[in-house]
Amino acid sequence: MKANELEKIGELEAGSADDPIEGAVRRMIAEIGEDPGREGIQKTPARVAKSMRFLTSGYAQDIDKVMNGALYSVAYDEMVIVKDIEIFSMCEHHLLPFFGRCHVAYVPNGKVIGLSKIPRIVDVFARRLQVQERLTVEIAQTIMDKIKPQGVGVIVEARHLCMIMRGVEKQNSTAVTSHMLGVFRECEGTRSEFLRLVKERT
Ligand code: ZN
Numbered sequence: 001m002k003a004n005e006l007e008k009i010g011e012l013e014a015g016s017a018d019d020p021i022e023g024a025v026r027r028m029i030a031e032i033g034e035d036p037g038r039e040g041i042q043k044t045p046a047r048v049a050k051s052m053r054f055l056t057s058g059y060a061q062d063i064d065k066v067m068n069g070a071l072y073s074v075a076y077d078e079m080v081i082v083k084d085i086e087i088f089s090m091c092e093h094h095l096l097p098f099f100g101r102c103h104v105a106y107v108p109n110g111k112v113i114g115l116s117k118i119p120r121i122v123d124v125f126a127r128r129l130q131v132q133e134r135l136t137v138e139i140a141q142t143i144m145d146k147i148k149p150q151g152v153g154v155i156v157e158a159r160h161l162c163m164i165m166r167g168v169e170k171q172n173s174t175a176v177t178s179h180m181l182g183v184f185r186e187c188e189g190t191r192s193e194f195l196r197l198v199k200e201r202t
Contacts, residue, residue, distance in 0.1 A: 021049035055090055058127035063142055066124055070114035071147065079190070081105040081197050082118045091162050092129035100158030100174065102126075103198045104139065106149040107183050107190065113147050132158055132177050140179040151182025153194045 025045035029036045036045070083103040091098050104118050125138045140154040155178045164171055183190045 019046070019049050021052055022046055025049060054127070055088075056128055058124045061124045061127075063121065063124060063146065066120050067113065067117055067146060070117050071111050072114070073110060074108065074112050076112065077108055077150070079105055079107050079193060079197070080112060080115075081194065082115060083198055085119045085122050087122060087126045087135075087156065087158065089126040089128070089130045089132075089135060089158075091160055092131055094162035094166075095129070096161040096165065098130075098132060098158045098160040098162070098175075100156065102139065102157075103153075103155045103194075104143065105153045105184070105194045105197070106143055106147060107151050109148055109150045111147055111149075113143075118143075132156055132160075132175055136177040136179045140181055144181050149182065151180070151184040151186070151190065153180045153184035153191065154178065155194075155198060 022045040025048045026036045029041060029044065034041065036042070081103065082105075083101075085102040085104065086099075087102045088097060088099045090096065102122050104122070121142055122139055125135050125142070136154050136156045139156075140152045143149070143152045143154075155176065157174050157176050159172075159174055162168070163173065180191060184194060185191075
């Protein structure tokens, strides 16, 4: 049998000839000097493909569907803050995770969004290849566009495995990014109230 036929059979035995991500992962495993046929990692390409599809599922999500019309008219015009939202994202430079917490606040302008929708909006952008700065801006801009509040503040605090594992930075360093729009940008009082509420431990 020819070498390429043998290779085909090998792929079929691993149960995955049709999935391009699996094929790419299998080739990568071989390239780094491992045996993709070794018992312990035979199913690894399939697992990696599945987890990669989940971790980047934000590309296929539509913000309006995620929000599902959960906008409510209210007379409330004080700050709404959802803090310590867990985020797990993937750095677009190294395909390694970065993870931490996100704090989102806005001052309504006649409308509020269902509180549970905010972490879901965060996930839509976190589950993509990202840089932390863009993730922060995209969350803030989306809330600004969809809720049309008086202002939005977003802070992301995260640790990047591409820095930690490769020894580029100290083990405990955290990157902090923020994006302020509307009253959060214009009004020192609003911004410092947000920062105070974020720091306050509950
Ligand atoms: Zn990186």
